Amino acid sequence: MADQIPNPEAEGPSGGWGSLKGIASIYGESWPTPAALETLSRQNKPGGFMCVSCAWPKPVNYHPFEFCENGAKATLWDLTSHRCTPDFWNGHTVSELRDWKDHDLEKTGRLTHPLLYNAGTDRYVEVTWDEAFEGIAKVLNSLEKESVVFYSSGHAGLEASYLYALLARLFGNNNLPQSSNMCHETTSVGLMKVIGSPVGTVVWEDLEKADAFFFFGQNPGSNSPRFLHPLQEAKKRGARVVTFNPILEQGLISFVNPQNPIDMLTGRETQISDQYHQVKAGGDIAAILGICKHVIEVDDLAIVEGRERVLDVAFIEEHTTGFDTFIDMVRATAWSAIEHESGLSEADLRRSxxxxxxxxxxIGVYGMGLTQHSQGALNVAMVVNLLMLRGNIGREGAGCCPVRGHSNVQGQRTVGIAEKTKLIPMEKLTELFDFDPPTKDGTTIVDAVKGLMDGSIKAFISLGGNLLRAVPDQKEMERVWAAQDLAVMVSTKLNRSHLFPARTAYILPCLSRAEIDTQATGNQSVTTEDSFSHISGSVGRRTPASKALKSELAIVAGIAKATLAPSPKLKWDEWTGDYGLVRELIEYSYPKDFKDYNARLFQPGGFYRGNSAHERVWKTPEHKAVFTTPDRLNSLSFADADGRFRLMTIRSNDQFNTTIYGYSDRFRGIEGTRDVVLMCEADILAAGLVEGDSVTLVSDFEDGTRRELAGLTVRRHALPSGTIAGYYPECNILNAIDHHDELSKTPACKAIPVRLEAAGASESRAG
Structure with missing residues (x-):
């Protein structure tokens, strides 16, 4: 029988009328053209437009409306009727805008013309595209090759991404960090180490055959709502869902399907989780170890009683290594230690x-709740350990399912945006383009930020994103970002990264994916890769926000053409005129993954580029899947101490990454503000506070630097004692750039050591 899981903070179930109300609120704020509704009708369908929000796969048998609340918000936000023209700067200085909220900056609307910062007037001014490309090239060619970073968010399609990686290597470095450095790089590194594949192993059909889903630190209600449809179908056929998350996420508690008229009219809810365990932040290693311990003990008893084994012995013996050492450690670990580190009871872990x-x-599902820890790779390895005990990897209905957070973040890595040279087919690049690619590994985001701090990095090209807002140590980042020789931001709207201009700073406005991309051979299509390694074509139909906009690919080609020496092998104009030619280059570079690329562009559900671990081919040094024996029971880099809390950063259902659509977090009962810190009642009392008090959070990372975030209101929330929560990206200011996963250097945002300082009692308390 499923547990009853109350969530007193939530205004109602995920989905349902609340979801439609959320979409309507964005429609009212952005006032997109009526044609935006036609775009939504084509969203995530063959021959249509692929969502710019999360990377959840596109089913072959799609729904009439194959978009979720956040996907609709992202589309409407892009297709706003508001415009941020060069005239905007007649009434505003850059310094003045630093007091604006993230939401208000983006609400100014779509950028329409290329801009150059004028330090004398503290304003951006319009320039031509040729002036921008020539100005960028002049600065780039004056710098040392290693001092330039080519960053990308997960927005640009595979075609632009391939050429962007080529531009960096032709320029002379592999400094190609990407937004996965801040979220799922832990997956790429962690999974590669234990199963020989950098991505998840499941495909859509596995969801339809799974008997149980184990969720760790993933929130489909806000981050991948379309996942709730296959989960609802799984529940109908009797599948079980067990969730581990420090905070109650409504999407994993109950769901009303907006596409089911009966559900909508009657309010009929589907309970998603059968068990919901609020593990301590950083306690997942212990929790998973507890499940493994129970499985092994039940298997031991089965041996004694002569019953069928619980463990998949045949799989373990044929396909894995390291099992004996792991099982010895599990048996030697006391339940009391597991309970202490996880915050969960032995009884609950045995039920799981x-x-x-x-x-x-x-299927084991996880998100950034596992990856963004100091031992995030060990968290990932523990999920794999659990799956391997019963052979739940590399077969139908089972596997490892990391859920990526940006539409093409996985695909960009696939086609060459990577700082690790071993991942790149350098010999193919030499053959295709007649040059010697650089062989030195490039920089990660963490090392790039540290390079800004020590002055060794002097220029950033950003293909999308809002990097200054997304990384740790925001205050210091603001200072060093402005000290660069060059910053180039390819953007659709204003964001905070534009407000700390480098000595030379350009904003280059680009088309959105939903807009018509007219080139020499007509309207172009782009492609993206989802979390299940499927490639889908996307074609825009909306009139561009400005006639002056260029596509991301055209911008990349323009910078390259102006910066690099000409060569008959570098056909920037031809590639811009026909993206199919770029896809031919990708297919030649990665023939196994992209066979018949152009012919399969709009295959329903996307075409599968394959996954060795899905076929039980283990591309590890051992040529087997690896059991990992943990050397600790938590994923923290610090010890507990009196007054020290573990701060986890969270997103509301009214945002996507650093984009804040509004101030309604209905799943947590928070309206009109993001300046809150969520604490359990026991911790509020122990700190001598009451709900409504104003506090300052202060970093407790032991490096001698004071980092603080003031003016936060204490809100009572159901959380484990010692774990508190605040919103990303605002709380990034509290995280140190050196606080990251040991293997991948992914910032550890899900357990930041902090302390509270009272900033004064609330009016009600004072009265």
Missing amino acids: GDVYIGAKNV
């Missing part, structure tokens, strides 16, 4: 283990 044992096919 019973669900795991009782399911033939299990």
Whole structure:
């Protein structure tokens, strides 16, 4: 029987009328053209437009409306009727805008013309595209090659991404960090180490055959709402869902399907999680170890009683290594230690283990709640350990399912945006373009930020994103970002990264994916890769926000053509005129992944580029899947101490990454503000506070630097004692750039050591 899971903070279930109300609120704020509704009708369908929000896969058998609340918000936000023209700067200085909220900056609307910062007037001024490209090239060619970073968010399609990576290597470095450095690089590094594949192993059909889903630190209600449809179908057929998350996420509690008229009219909810365990932030290693311990103990008993084994012995013996060392450690670990580190009871972990044992096919799902820790890669390895005990990897209905957070963040890595040279087919690049690619590994985001701080990095080209807002140590980042020789931001709207201009700073406005991209051979299509390694074509139909806009690919080609020496092998104009030619280059460079690329562009559900671990081919040094024996029971880089809390950063259902659509977090009962810190009642009392008090959060990372975030209102929330929560990206100011996963250097945003300083009692308390 499923547990009853109350969530007193939520205004109602995920989906349902609340979802439609959320979409309507964005429509009212952005006032997109009526044609935006036609775009939504084509969203995530073959021959249509691929959502710019999350990377959740596109089903072959799609729904009439194959978009979710956040996907609709992203589309309407892009297709706003508001315009931020060069005239905007007649009434505003850059310094003045630093007091604006993220939401208000983006609400100014779509950028319409290329801009150059004028330090004398503290304003951006319009320039021509040729002036911008020539100005960028002049600064780039005056700098040392290693001092330039080519960053990208997960927005640009595969075609622009391939040429962007080529531009960096032709320029002379592999400094190609990407937004996955801040979220799922832990997956790429962690999974590669244990199963030989940098991405998840499941495909859509596995969702339809799974008997149980184990969720760790992933929130489909806000971050991948279309996942709730297959979860609802799974529940109908009797599948079980067990969730581990420090905070209650409504999407994993209950769901009303907006596409089901009966559900909408009656309010009929589907309970998603059968068990919901609020693990301490950083306690997932212990929790998963507890499940494994129960499974092993039940298997031991089965041996004694002569019953069928619980463990998949054949799989373990044929396909894995390291099992004996792992099982010895599990048996030697006391339940009391597991309970202490996880914050969960032995009884609850055994109940979870019973669900795991009782399911033939299990999928392990995780998100940034696992990856953004100091031992994030160990978290990922523990999920794999659990799956391997019963052979739940590399077969139908089972596997590892990391959920990526940006539409093409995985695909950009696939086609060459990577700082690690071993991932790149350098010999193919030499053959195609007649040059010697640089062989030195490039920089990660963490090292790039540290390079800005020590002065070794002097220029950033940003293909999308809002990097200054997304990284740790925001205050210091603001200072060093402005000290660069060059900053180039390819953007659709204003964001905070524009407000600390480098000595030379350009904003280059680009088309959105939903807009018509007219080139020499007509309207162009682009492609993206989803979390299940499927490639889908996308074609825009909306009139561009400005006639002066260029596509991301055209901007990349323009910078390259102005910066690099000409060569008959570098056909920037031809590639800009026909993106199909770029896809031919990608296919030649990655023939196994992209066979018949152009012919399969609009295959329903996308075409699968394959995954070795899905086929139980383990591309590890051992040529087997690896059991990892943990050397600790938590994923923290610090010890508990009196007055020290573990701060986890969270997103509301009214945002996507650093884009803030509004101030309604209905799943947590927070309206009109983001300046809050969520605490359990026991911690509020122990700190001598009451709900409504104003506090300052202060970093407790032991490096001698004071980092603080003031003016936060204490809100009571159901959280484990010692774990508190605040919003991303605002709380990034509290995280140190050196606080990151050991292997991947992904910032550890889900357990930041902080302390509270009272800033004064609330009016009600004072009265």
